[in-house]
Amino acid sequence: xxxxxxxxxxxxxxxxxxxxxxxxxxxxxxxxxxxxxxxxxxxxxxxxxxxxxxxxxxxxxxxxxxxxxxxxxxxxxxxxxxxxxxxxxxxxxxxxxxxxxxxxxxxxxxxxxxxxxxxxxxxxxxxxxxxxxxxxxxxxxxxxxxxxxxxxxxxxxxxxxxxxxxxxxxxxxxxxxxxxxxxxxxxxxxxxxxxxxxxxxxxxxxxxxxxxxxxxxxxxxxxxxxxxxxxxxxxxxxxxxxxxxxxxxxxxxxxxxxxxxxxxxxxxxxxxx
Amino acid sequence: xxxxxxxxxxxxxxxxxxxxxxxxxxxxxxxxxxxxxxxxxxxxxxxxxxxxxxxxxxxxxxxxxxxxxxxxxxxxxxxxxxxxxxxxxxxxxxxxxxxxxxxxxxxxxxxxxxxxxxxxxxxxxxxxxxxxxxxxxxxxxxxxxxxxxxxxxxxxxxxxxxxxxxxxxxxxxxxxxxxxxxxxxxxxxxxxxxxxxxxxxxxxxxx
Amino acid sequence: xxxxxxxxxxxxxxxxxxxxxxxxxxxxxxxxxxxxxxxxxxxxxxxxxxxxxxxxxxxxxxxxxxxxxxxxxxxxxxxxxxxxxxxxxxxxxxxxxxxxxxxxxxxxxxxxxxxxxxxxxxxxxxxxxxxxxxxxxxxxxxxxxxxxxxxxxxxxxxxxxxxxxxxxxxxxxxxxxxxxxxxxxxxxxxxxxxxxxxxxxxxxxxxxxxxxxxxxxxxxxxxxxxxxxxxxxxxxxxxxxxxxxxxxxxxxxxxxxxxxxxxxxxxxxxxxxxxxxxxxxxxxxxxxxxxxxxxxxxxxxxxxxxxxxxxxxxxxxxxxxxxxxxxxxxxxxxxxxxxxxxxxxxxxxxxxxxxxxxxxxxxxxxxxxxxxxxxxxxxxxxxxxxxxxxxxxxxxxxxxxxx
Numbered sequence: 001x002x003x004x005x006x007x008x009x010x011x012x013x014x015x016x017x018x019x020x021x022x023x024x025x026x027x028x029x030x031x032x033x034x035x036x037x038x039x040x041x042x043x044x045x046x047x048x049x050x051x052x053x054x055x056x057x058x059x060x061x062x063x064x065x066x067x068x069x070x071x072x073x074x075x076x077x078x079x080x081x082x083x084x085x086x087x088x089x090x091x092x093x094x095x096x097x098x099x100x101x102x103x104x105x106x107x108x109x110x111x112x113x114x115x116x117x118x119x120x121x122x123x124x125x126x127x128x129x130x131x132x133x134x135x136x137x138x139x140x141x142x143x144x145x146x147x148x149x150x151x152x153x154x155x156x157x158x159x160x161x162x163x164x165x166x167x168x169x170x171x172x173x174x175x176x177x178x179x180x181x182x183x184x185x186x187x188x189x190x191x192x193x194x195x196x197x198x199x200x201x202x203x204x205x206x207x208x209x210x211x212x213x214x215x216x217x218x219x220x221x222x223x224x225x226x227x228x229x230x231x232x233x234x235x236x237x238x239x240x241x242x243x244x245x246x247x248x249x250x251x252x253x254x255x256x257x258x259x260x261x262x263x264x265x266x267x268x269x270x271x272x273x
Numbered sequence: 274x275x276x277x278x279x280x281x282x283x284x285x286x287x288x289x290x291x292x293x294x295x296x297x298x299x300x301x302x303x304x305x306x307x308x309x310x311x312x313x314x315x316x317x318x319x320x321x322x323x324x325x326x327x328x329x330x331x332x333x334x335x336x337x338x339x340x341x342x343x344x345x346x347x348x349x350x351x352x353x354x355x356x357x358x359x360x361x362x363x364x365x366x367x368x369x370x371x372x373x374x375x376x377x378x379x380x381x382x383x384x385x386x387x388x389x390x391x392x393x394x395x396x397x398x399x400x401x402x403x404x405x406x407x408x409x410x411x412x413x414x415x416x417x418x419x420x421x422x423x424x425x426x427x428x429x430x431x432x433x434x435x436x437x438x439x440x441x442x443x444x445x446x447x448x449x450x451x452x453x454x455x456x457x458x459x460x461x462x463x464x465x466x467x468x469x470x471x472x473x474x475x476x477x478x479x480x
Numbered sequence: 481x482x483x484x485x486x487x488x489x490x491x492x493x494x495x496x497x498x499x500x501x502x503x504x505x506x507x508x509x510x511x512x513x514x515x516x517x518x519x520x521x522x523x524x525x526x527x528x529x530x531x532x533x534x535x536x537x538x539x540x541x542x543x544x545x546x547x548x549x550x551x552x553x554x555x556x557x558x559x560x561x562x563x564x565x566x567x568x569x570x571x572x573x574x575x576x577x578x579x580x581x582x583x584x585x586x587x588x589x590x591x592x593x594x595x596x597x598x599x600x601x602x603x604x605x606x607x608x609x610x611x612x613x614x615x616x617x618x619x620x621x622x623x624x625x626x627x628x629x630x631x632x633x634x635x636x637x638x639x640x641x642x643x644x645x646x647x648x649x650x651x652x653x654x655x656x657x658x659x660x661x662x663x664x665x666x667x668x669x670x671x672x673x674x675x676x677x678x679x680x681x682x683x684x685x686x687x688x689x690x691x692x693x694x695x696x697x698x699x700x701x702x703x704x705x706x707x708x709x710x711x712x713x714x715x716x717x718x719x720x721x722x723x724x725x726x727x728x729x730x731x732x733x734x735x736x737x738x739x740x741x742x743x744x745x746x747x748x749x750x751x752x753x754x755x756x757x758x759x760x761x762x763x764x765x766x767x768x769x770x771x772x773x774x775x776x777x778x779x780x781x782x783x784x785x786x787x788x789x790x791x792x793x794x795x796x797x798x799x800x801x802x803x804x805x806x807x808x809x810x811x812x813x814x815x816x817x818x819x820x821x822x823x824x825x826x827x828x829x830x831x832x833x834x835x836x837x838x839x840x841x842x843x844x845x846x847x848x849x850x851x852x853x854x855x856x857x858x859x860x861x862x863x864x865x866x867x868x869x870x871x872x873x874x875x876x877x878x879x880x881x882x883x
Contacts, residue, residue: 307762307763311760311763381639381643382632382635382636382639385635385638385639385642386632386635386881389638389857390634390635390638390879390881393857393860393861393864393879394864394876394879396861396864397861397864397865397868397876398865398868399865399868399869399871400865400869401869413861413865416861417858417861420854420857420858421858423827423828423829423854424851424854424855425661425662425664425828425832425847425848425851426659426660426661426662426848426851427662428662428663429662444826445818448814448815448818449815451812451815452815452816452819455815455816
């Protein structure tokens with residue numbers, strides 16, 4: 001086997017091993033990587049920062065544990081900012097496996113600030129069929145969610161007394177790993193025109209920039225990098241910033257593999273000629 | 274970490290390692306972890322659907338609140354199940370037709386507004402001699418070329434072929450960006466598990 | 481409205497403010513304090529309250545507006561908030577249905593208790609620390625739903641035109657009109673891949689995706705499967721089709737069987753090669769990967785709906801050295817197929833390939849109609865840029881929606 005063929009046919013187990021080492025390095029040797037904040041992330045931060053105490057803001061935890069790594073840090077940082085500013089979040093999930101996870105993050109952050117369910121925040125829980133649920137929330141939260149996650153009727157929840165639909169909220173952010181983001185744009189913003197921001201996984205990010213440019217969403221937090229940027233803004237010490245050194249080492253290794261295989265590819269093309 | 278937390282996290286750490294073992298080759302540990310997650314997910318979802326849909330939308334409205342008009346959608350829901358019977362399968366079509374009809378009716382104007390009107394408005398920007406103007410011009414050109422690529426009524430030859438080629442390169446650039454972001458996403462999954470394992474072992478053995 | 485405060489029509493002062501007045505009087509008697517100012521200027525109410533049915537909605541909503549109280553904005557003794565009160569009769573009991581902070585001139589009553597076609601009366605009350613003042617009553621006002629949203633007329637017209645163009649194209653195709661569709665490079669690639677597989681004497685794997693049988697991408701996959709099956713019947717190659725849904729399996733069997741019969745080779749059709757695997761995403765991907773490694777197909781087709789398993793399948797096929805052709809309308813998955821496959825039908829190309837092969841008038845007409853619509857969009861973009869550059873905003877404003 002010629003050298004360039006070797007470069008193209010590296011055993012995948014070597015790749016896993018080298019990648020594994022690259023991931024472990026920051027766990028042993030700690031180092032700092034600066035994070036640049038992009039305007040689309042800053043806009044979300046500024047929007048929440050400009051709200052007044054007592055304002056109501058909707059936070060959608062529309063993902064399941066498979067996307068926890070990328071979206072959970074965003075949820076922590078956003079809820080932390082809301083509670084720090086005395087903003088009252090209404091939280092719900094459109095993902096079937098998101099209900100328990102959303103409850104965990106919400107109650108954890110609320111406990112840190114001594115916030116009470118029903119007075120300082122409201123957790124509505126899960127409803128299937130995201131598009132229909134979003135449209136019904138636009139009519140009245142009481143239609144898809146007659147009671148909150150804990151079984152309290154919405155009419156008996158003090159902070160929801162005058163909150164009926166998106167008109168009574170200052171804005172919406174949905175953290176989503178699937179089609180829910182698109183549904184929020186089409187059936188939420190497209191029908192009720194409330195200020196909407198999205199937090200999406202890295203895989204989805206490229207598809208959502210056109211909506212940012214058209215003004216259908218006012219901000220976009222994408223992937224773990226976006227989460228780290230948000231943590232940098234809010235000064236919240238979470239998983240986002242923690243994972244950036246790991247991301248850096250692994251990306252360097254992946255880039256090295258891409259360069260090596262491309263050299264191999266072009267060299268083998270030349271030798272074939 | 275309390276002893277109970279340590280035990281639960283220990284189980285999570287064990288299952289993570291079971292899944293990682295697939296990197297070497299398929300084995301009973303991996304199969305156990307995979308089937309466990311499938312089973313737990315199915316059980317959890319069934320329970321959740323029962324509480325959030327059947328109880329909320331069928332049991333309480335009909336039997337407790339006496340909202341009898343909820344019977345109609347319930348019957349439609351039952352009709353969906355007739356697909357499993359060869360004799361009654363035709364009934365499911367009525368429910369599916371209703372569902373698709375309503376869905377299309379609701380979606381069509383919204384799609385027209387969100388995908389066509391808003392994107393069209395965002396693409397239309399006045400020409401101007403500045404960096405921003407150049408940026409806008411490039412965007413309009415690439416959007417047009419991409420639309421030409423998906424134009425099937427004319428053969429891709431000559432100038433039109435050239436423009437559609439620009440369209441495919443635009444698509445490829447978009448795919449490249451998507452691919453790069455995916456790598457970041459996949460690495461994030463791995464990193465999150467590594468951080469979890471690191472913190473678990475630190476809690477177990479001390480730093 | 482379990483939590484609304486109730487108040488009779490005559491009384492604008494609540495218990496708290498009545499106590500405040502008593503307290504003020506006491507001070508006046510004992511200290512002859514300069515309270516005259518406060519008495520001379522009691523809190524002024526909001527004026528010119530106006531209420532109407534919210535336009536362009538499904539009903540059960542009333543929009544209100546008013547002029548601010550002259551005491552709004554005062555630092556001391558100024559208005560803190562406005563409460564909105566509603567009653568079903570002029571002499572009836574008024575209930576608080578909403579509250580907005582000082583400086584706000586409008587409110588939309590969307591209370592679930594509102595009933596369409598019923599009359600309602602409203603008052604707006606300015607509330608200060610120790611005082612409150614109520615506006616005149618406005619009413620009756622009746623909520624009602626509208627059948628047509630006048631603010632969305634442009635969307636209605638565009639949707640109608642869009643559908644009309646497609647209907648015209650379909651009916652033209654149905655009447656036997658000739659509609660030209662350019663040849664697609666992907667179709668030639670399909671034939672080439674089957675030829676190569678036959679030369680190598682290895683089977684062909686066709687994966688119809690994770691979509692239900694009624695989804696457009698899956699229907700397109702069935703048409704291409706028909707083409708592939710005709711070729712495999714001609715060349716006497718083995719065709720393997722693992723299905724994700726039982727219904728997809730049944731349709732695939734029918735498609736392949738009729739293709740083999742068309743070619744006159746029903747004898748070599750093997751129903752067992754078109755089978756149901758499982759309806760679980762990753763176990764399905766694992767099973768198909770297993771087939772690739774065991775059966776070593778020379779050509780793999782991935783056509784239809786695909787999700788996260790796309791990369792797993794395409795990568796295994798690539799490592800096994802098969803020729804791979806993919807096509808999906810899931811934009812997120814296309815980059816993975818592009819990275820690991822020899823040819824990819826991108827998005828709409830999948831439908832185009834299906835229309836080209838089947839010559840089905842509905843598919844052909846739809847594709848043609850969409851082409852015309854795309855052309856219309858390119859022209860509109862051009863006109864939009866021209867008018868915007870010349871400084872005319874009216875053209876682009878045609879696409880606005882007023883809610």
